[in-house]
Structures are given as structure tokens and as C-alpha cells.
Amino acid sequence: MVDDDPSVRKGLSRLLRSEGFGVVTFSSGEEFLREPGLCGIRCFVIDIQLGGMSGLEVARTLKEREIRTPCIFITAHDEAMTRDALLAAGSPTCLRKPFDADEFLRNLRLALAGPG
Amino acid sequence: MRRYLALLILAGVLISGAGGENARRKSVILIMPDPPGRPISTSVLEGFQHSLLMADPTIAVSADYVSQKSQARPGYAEAQHDWFRTKYRGSHFDVLVVFGLQPLDAVMGMREDVWPDVPIVMTGVNPASYKALGHQPMMTGSLITTKLGENLQLAVKLLPDTRHIALVGGASPADASYNSLAREIIHESVGKLDLIDLTGGIPLDELRKRVAVLPPHTIVVIFAYLYDSAGRPMFVHDVVSALSPAANAPIFNFEDYGMGDGIVGGKLTHYSIIGQTAADLTLRILKGESPSSIPPINPETGSYQFDWRQLRRWNIPLDRLPPGSQILYRPFSLWEQYRWWIVVVIAAGITESLLIFILLYQRRRAKETEDARKRAEMEAIRMREEIAHLNRVASLGELGASLAHELNQPLAGILTNAQAATRFLSQQPPNLEEVGAALEDIRADDTRAGEIIRKMREMVRKGHSQSVPIELNLLTQEVMGLLRSDAQIRGIALLLELTPENPVVHVDPIQFQQVVMNLVRNGMEAISTSGKPRENRQVIVRTVVDADDAAGVSVEDSGPGLSPEVLRRIFEPFFSTKDHGLGMGLSISRSIVESHGGRIFPGNSQTGTGAVFHVRFPLVREEVVTG
Structure with a gap:
């Protein structure tokens, strides 16, 4: 999970743990991309508005590196991203904070069960 | 009273006359018409005696009265002559003064016998009678003309x-x-x-x-x-x-x-003057002048x-x-008695009234002017506060999206934590450790959200500006919270550099934050419209202490900078380089800063490409109200 907001990182990690998932968190895209062990990870949850490079840029970078791990975008911004922009970045899924835990988990499972 | 006084003087004269044997003392006698105590005689005696004794207090003055010759019954004149001869035998006078024509007649009749060789000063005799008297040896005098x-x-x-x-x-x-x-x-x-x-x-x-x-x-x-x-x-x-x-x-x-x-x-006619004149003549004779050489005088009486x-x-x-x-x-x-007092008092009264009137008038004028000035000032302050308020409301409106973003973060944290806690609770056994941690995070997130709302409420609240001494670093840090999301959304790095000196300034916290907010958002606007690449999009807010005891913030952006034309007009109301926006931000900021005794001035960055705005307030060196 990449999110520059500590509240979100803590809350979402706890939710995932409560469902039995293991979670690794990063506070910026740059930090995340420097991580060597990304291959073992089944799903990326990426915040769109990060301090430095944006979540979409991070996703594009992953795509360039041909890492095809499924992504779920989250955002605190009210204006929703266009579907095209999201797809271009690699994932149609974007949840607006604050989101419901069940909805998030449903999307997560969908992603895990997906073509990847 | 007058007569009584005259008798007293007379008694004194007679007593001193009795001691006339003292050869060294000059001695004179005044002969007046009978009876004693006539006011006319008293006046003459008073004038005579007073003048004489003023000139020489050692002179012995005697007085006596003779009956007028024509009044005398048969044998009276002879008896009077005998009596005077007896009375004045052995006594010596240096001058014989005679008042009135009838006494002079009587004295002349007795002179050879009673007062031989004594000079005579006659007085109170009219010129015609004097002339009729013919030449008399050792005699002079003062005449009196009837009026x-x-x-x-x-x-x-x-x-x-x-x-x-x-x-x-x-x-x-x-x-x-x-x-x-x-x-x-x-x-x-x-x-x-x-x-x-x-x-x-x-x-x-x-x-x-x-x-x-x-x-x-x-x-x-x-x-x-x-x-x-x-x-x-x-x-x-x-x-x-x-x-x-x-x-x-x-x-x-x-x-x-x-x-x-x-x-x-x-x-x-003043008979005391007649007495004084006789005294003057007497003194001249006592000093050695010959009476024959002194012509009779005729003074104004x-x-x-x-x-x-x-x-x-x-x-x-x-x-x-x-x-x-x-x-x-x-x-x-x-009026007659106190004329000058009255004049002075009235003049003083008028002057005083006039002064009071002028002062009151001036005071009233000054008060009116002062009132008008105060009203205008109050109105200006009210207007400025009103405009500043509108500016804050507008700013918050524009910040709406980023504020929502800012709020959504803790809200998301709260929701996920709450739902995670539910899940941990329903596990067998429940993971209470996680539940406790979740609750603690919820509390922290809630506080964070509340803080954002508090700041927003402060920004939109209407109220009189209240300046307090406040830590500049703390105040600047606080306002960054409201701007961070905006910067993030715009893809701009918002950097804060705090001076280690921890300066204190005297400002209204909300209005100060409003100024910083205006400057930062202007900077971000400039960057956004310039299309700079991500790695070169930043606004730096610095707190600064100058050498001249001024402290404040400088806001530097990495935008295109300010042209000379823009620099010249930048504080004009409604002047804007932005496509949208009222162009009031800088104008309002300047009025806020100046109302706090500070100044605001623009420039271009020395190191970068963009503009930099400096805000300075007088540095305060006193106790500090934090927060």
C-alpha cells in the first residue's frame, strides 16, 4: 500500500490484517518503487495524490517495468478520475476515501481473482 | 471735636510757652481775636503751628487772644493793656504773629510797652487796611484779599x-x-x-x-x-x-x-494756609532776615x-x-469707589469668558473633527475587516476541494479503523489489542478532522481583528495545514523553512494566516499557469528575522517571476494576472499588513526564477501568547 497519509495507512493496514492479509506500506511512490521485493506482492493499493510523484505515475512506472500486479487506486479527492486516465494507468478501480470496508474488500478480492 | 482738639493744642502751647525763659529756644507767640475756640482761629493756629514745628521742633509756640478794640467797653482796652503788661513782663519772644485787623490794632497799641523791639508778622489783613496802617518798623506779613x-x-x-x-x-x-x-x-x-x-x-x-x-x-x-x-x-x-x-x-x-x-x-478761604504762610515768614525772621526787608506777600488761599x-x-x-x-x-x-476694580474685574471677566468660549469652540471643533476622523477610521477598519472576511470566505471556497481532501483522509482512517475493529472483535477469540489500537487511531483521526474544521471556522468567522503577540513559526506552521492538500492536488511541493530564532510578532492570527494563504496560493497559481515540470514546482515559505528588528515570512515560488509592469501595479485592487480571481488578494493582504504596522513588498527570487513576497512586522520582545 502506497499512501502518504498515516491515518489511511494505519486504518487500511488494520482492516487488511483483520481479514488475514499481510500488508507492506510505503509513504511515497519513490520509496515504493525503490523496493526490490515487489514481485511477491499480489496486489498494490495506491493513493493517487502523493507528496512527490502521483499514484498514476507510480502505476505507469510499474507498467513500464512490466510488473503486472493488479492495482487498486484510492483517492481523497472529490473529483473522480476519468476512467480513461485510470485505465491508461493500468486499473479501472478507484475508491474514494472514506470508503466502506466491504466495498474495498470486494474490489480487492476481484483484483486478486483477476486475470493477473 | 475740632474745638476740643484746638484747646488741647492750645494747652500744650501755653505750657511750652511757660518754659520760654530757656534762652536757647526760639519762642514765638500768635495773637488772635477773642474769643478762643473760633474755628477760624483754630485753623490758623493749626496751620501755623504745624508748619513751624515741622521746620524746627524746638521752637516754643505760644498763643493768646485779644479783644477787639472796637468791642471794648469803656476802660476795657486799658485793663487789657495792664493785664498784658503784667502777663508778659520778663518773657521774651523772637517773633510776634498777629492774625486779623482788630488784633493788629490792639497789638500796635501795646507794642512799645509790652513787646518792644519784637518783630511782627501780621496776617489775615486786607491790603487796604494794611496800607492805611502806614509804615511800621520791624513788620512784615501776608495779606488776605476778600473773595x-x-x-x-x-x-x-x-x-x-x-x-x-x-x-x-x-x-x-x-x-x-x-x-x-x-x-x-x-x-x-x-x-x-x-x-x-x-x-x-x-x-x-x-x-x-x-x-x-x-x-x-x-x-x-x-x-x-x-x-x-x-x-x-x-x-x-x-x-x-x-x-x-x-x-x-x-x-x-x-x-x-x-x-x-x-x-x-x-x-x-483756607485759614490753615494763612497760618502756614505766617509760619514761613516767622521762620525767615528766626533765621536772621530783617522783617523790614521782607515785603508783604499775598498768597492764594x-x-x-x-x-x-x-x-x-x-x-x-x-x-x-x-x-x-x-x-x-x-x-x-x-462705581466711583471701585471704578478701576470694577473695570479690571469686568475686563478680566470678559477676557475669561472669551477665552473659555474660544477654547470650547476649538474643543468642539477638534472633537467634531476628531469624531469625524474616528468615524472614518472605524468605517475604514470595518470595511477592511469586511473585505478581509470576504477574502477568507472566497479563499476557503476556492480551497473547498483541497479541504475536502484534507478531511477525507482522517475520515477514511476512522471508517477503516472502525470496521477493522468490528472484525477483530468478532474473531474468536477477539483481538482486543488490535481493537484498542484501532480505537486510539480513531480518536487521533477524529482530533485531526476537528482541527481542520476549527481552522476553517476561524477563517470564515467574522470579528474584529485582535492583535496579540504570537510566535511566528507556530502561526505559519498552522496555516500550512490548510494549504498542504491544495498544493498536493496541484502537484506542487509546499516547503516550510522555519527560522531557529523563534520570533514573536504582534498580529491578529487569523489575518496573518490569511495573508500567508493569499501569498502561497498566488504562488501556486503562478506555477500552475506556467506549466513547469513536476520536479520544478515548489513554493517555499520561510519565517525570517531581519537585522532591523523586523520579522515575518517570505513566500517564494518557482513560477515565471514578476515583470516590471506587474511589479508596479501588483497591489492595485482588481489587478490580476490570473484568468479567474478578483485580484483582491494582494490588495487586501497589504491593507492587513499595514494595519498591523507592517509592510509587504514583492521582488523576484535571487536564486530561482519565480517571485518572492516579503511580509515584515516589528519584532516584539515581550511575553508570548502561544496558539
Whole structure:
């Protein structure tokens, strides 16, 4: 999970743990991309508005590196991203904070069960 | 009183006269007409004695009285001569002063026998009688000219309607000569008047009745009244006192001692002057001058004096009086008595009133001006606060999206934590450790959200600006919280550099934050419109302490910078380089800063490409209200 907001990182990690998932968190895209062990990870949850490079840029970078791990975008911004922009970045899924835990988990499972 | 005083003086004179054997002391004697105590004699004696003793206090002054020759009954003159011879045997006088024609006659008769070789100063003798006396050895004196004619003409001038003149006179042979002299003078000076003869020593009771029924336009003149028909000595002022209340016509007499008893006044003879003149001549002889070498003098002995009560009684206007007249017995009005005091007090009062009026007027003017100024100032402050408020509301409106973003983060944290906690609770066994941690995170997130809302509420709250000393770093940090999301959304790095000096400034916290917010958002706008690449999009907010005891913030952006044209116009209201926006932000910021005694000035970055805005306030060195 990449999110520059500590509240979100803590809350979402706890939710995932409560469902039995293991979670690794990063506070910026740059930090995340420097991580060597990304291959073992089944799903990326990426915040769109990060301090430095944006979540979409991070996703594009992953795509360039041909890492095809499924992504779920989250955002605190009210204006929703266009579907095209999201797809271009690699994932149609974007949840607006604050989101419901069940909805998030449903999307997560969908992603895990997906073509990847 | 006057007579009593005269007797006292006389007693003193007689006592000192008794010690006249002392050869070293000069000794003089004044011979006056009988009887003692006549005011006329008293006046002469007073004037004589006073002048003499003022010049030489060692002089022994004696006084004596002789009966008038013509008054004497058979054998009287001889008896008087014998008595004087006996009385003054062995006594020595340096000067013999004689007052009046009749005493002079008597003295001349006894001179060879009683006072041989003593120089004589005669006084109170009219020039004609003096001339008739012929040359006398060792004699000089001062003459007196009667002022009767002059005074009668004056009386007629005062009372122009006068047709009758009533002459009152005594009965003695001396009186008779005075009466005939008076008739003569009346004939000469006011001959047109009808003479009513009241001479011959008519007793006072009778005389009182007579003067009560005088025909209209009459004046009463008393020239001399020595003895009445019964041979009783009469004093003029007693006659005047008796007649005045009853008289139906004004009474004239021309001796100063008659003044105050009922006479109108005129050119009065002052007998004290006669006494003084005699004293002057006496002193000259005592110093060794020969009396024969001193020609008789004729001094002015009169002055115009009038009784105000009589002038009123007989309706004599004051403007008819001769110039230089002295008006006696006039009751002083407050005005006359305190004229200068009154003038000064009134002038002071007027001046004071005027000053008070001017001061009040000025104060009122000043107050009006001051009030108007204050009203305008209050209005300006109110307007500025109103505009500043609108600016804050507008800013928050524009920040709406980023504020929502800012709020959504803790809300998301709260929701996920809550739902995670539910899940941990439903596990068997429940993971209470995670639940507790979740609750703690929820609390922290909630506090964070509340803080954001508090700041928003402060920004939109209307209120009077309240300046307090406050830590600049703390205040700047706080406002960054509201801007961070905006910067993030715009893809701009918002950097804060705090000075380690922890300066304190005196500002209204909300308005200060508003200024920083305006400057940061301007900077971000400039970057956003410039299309700079991500790695070169940043706004740096620095807190600064200058060398000149000023502290504040400088906001530097990495935008395109300010052209000279923009620099010149940047604080103008409605001047904007932005496509949207009112162009009020900088104008409002400047008015806020200046109302806090600070200044705001733009420039271009020294190191980067963009613009930099400096805000400075006077540095405060006092206790600090934090928060």
C-alpha cells in the first residue's frame, strides 16, 4: 500500500490484517518503487495524490517495468478520475476515501481473482 | 471735636510757652481775636503751628487772644493793656504773629510797652487796611484779599435765576464794618440783585423763620457774623447749621470751616494756609532776615469746594462748577469707589469668558473633527475587516476541494479503523489489542478532522481583528495545514523553512494566516499557469528575522517571476494576472499588513526564477501568547 497519509495507512493496514492479509506500506511512490521485493506482492493499493510523484505515475512506472500486479487506486479527492486516465494507468478501480470496508474488500478480492 | 482738639493744642502751647525763659529756644507767640475756640482761629493756629514745628521742633509756640478794640467797653482796652503788661513782663519772644485787623490794632497799641523791639508778622489783613496802617518798623506779613465779589458772581453763575440776595450779618461794631464792606462788594459785583438785609445780629430763632420765607430766586450770604444783637459771640458754622434746615434758599459762606454744615460752597478761604504762610515768614525772621526787608506777600488761599448735598438740594448741575472744583460729601457709588476694580474685574471677566468660549469652540471643533476622523477610521477598519472576511470566505471556497481532501483522509482512517475493529472483535477469540489500537487511531483521526474544521471556522468567522503577540513559526506552521492538500492536488511541493530564532510578532492570527494563504496560493497559481515540470514546482515559505528588528515570512515560488509592469501595479485592487480571481488578494493582504504596522513588498527570487513576497512586522520582545 502506497499512501502518504498515516491515518489511511494505519486504518487500511488494520482492516487488511483483520481479514488475514499481510500488508507492506510505503509513504511515497519513490520509496515504493525503490523496493526490490515487489514481485511477491499480489496486489498494490495506491493513493493517487502523493507528496512527490502521483499514484498514476507510480502505476505507469510499474507498467513500464512490466510488473503486472493488479492495482487498486484510492483517492481523497472529490473529483473522480476519468476512467480513461485510470485505465491508461493500468486499473479501472478507484475508491474514494472514506470508503466502506466491504466495498474495498470486494474490489480487492476481484483484483486478486483477476486475470493477473 | 475740632474745638476740643484746638484747646488741647492750645494747652500744650501755653505750657511750652511757660518754659520760654530757656534762652536757647526760639519762642514765638500768635495773637488772635477773642474769643478762643473760633474755628477760624483754630485753623490758623493749626496751620501755623504745624508748619513751624515741622521746620524746627524746638521752637516754643505760644498763643493768646485779644479783644477787639472796637468791642471794648469803656476802660476795657486799658485793663487789657495792664493785664498784658503784667502777663508778659520778663518773657521774651523772637517773633510776634498777629492774625486779623482788630488784633493788629490792639497789638500796635501795646507794642512799645509790652513787646518792644519784637518783630511782627501780621496776617489775615486786607491790603487796604494794611496800607492805611502806614509804615511800621520791624513788620512784615501776608495779606488776605476778600473773595466775596468773586464768589457772589460765581453763585449767580451757579443759580442764574437769582434775583434776591439776603445778607446775614452780626451786630458788633466789627460786624458792622464787615456788613458795610459786604454791601459795598454786593453792589459792585452783583448790583442788579435785590438786597434783603438780614444783618444786625438777628437772633437765630428769628433768623431761622426769616430765611424760611424768602422770596423765590434768593441766595443767602453770610459774610461775617461775630456777635448777635445780645452781644453773644457767634460762630459762622453754628449760624449755618441753624439756618440751613429751615432755609428756602441756598446759603453761601466762603470760609473753609463752614463747609459741611449747609453752605453750597465756592472759592473757599483756607485759614490753615494763612497760618502756614505766617509760619514761613516767622521762620525767615528766626533765621536772621530783617522783617523790614521782607515785603508783604499775598498768597492764594482759596480753592473751589462744593457740598454735593447742597448742589443736589438746590438743583445746581455739576457742569456749572468751575474747572478743578472739589465736590465734597458725595456718597460714593460703587462705581466711583471701585471704578478701576470694577473695570479690571469686568475686563478680566470678559477676557475669561472669551477665552473659555474660544477654547470650547476649538474643543468642539477638534472633537467634531476628531469624531469625524474616528468615524472614518472605524468605517475604514470595518470595511477592511469586511473585505478581509470576504477574502477568507472566497479563499476557503476556492480551497473547498483541497479541504475536502484534507478531511477525507482522517475520515477514511476512522471508517477503516472502525470496521477493522468490528472484525477483530468478532474473531474468536477477539483481538482486543488490535481493537484498542484501532480505537486510539480513531480518536487521533477524529482530533485531526476537528482541527481542520476549527481552522476553517476561524477563517470564515467574522470579528474584529485582535492583535496579540504570537510566535511566528507556530502561526505559519498552522496555516500550512490548510494549504498542504491544495498544493498536493496541484502537484506542487509546499516547503516550510522555519527560522531557529523563534520570533514573536504582534498580529491578529487569523489575518496573518490569511495573508500567508493569499501569498502561497498566488504562488501556486503562478506555477500552475506556467506549466513547469513536476520536479520544478515548489513554493517555499520561510519565517525570517531581519537585522532591523523586523520579522515575518517570505513566500517564494518557482513560477515565471514578476515583470516590471506587474511589479508596479501588483497591489492595485482588481489587478490580476490570473484568468479567474478578483485580484483582491494582494490588495487586501497589504491593507492587513499595514494595519498591523507592517509592510509587504514583492521582488523576484535571487536564486530561482519565480517571485518572492516579503511580509515584515516589528519584532516584539515581550511575553508570548502561544496558539
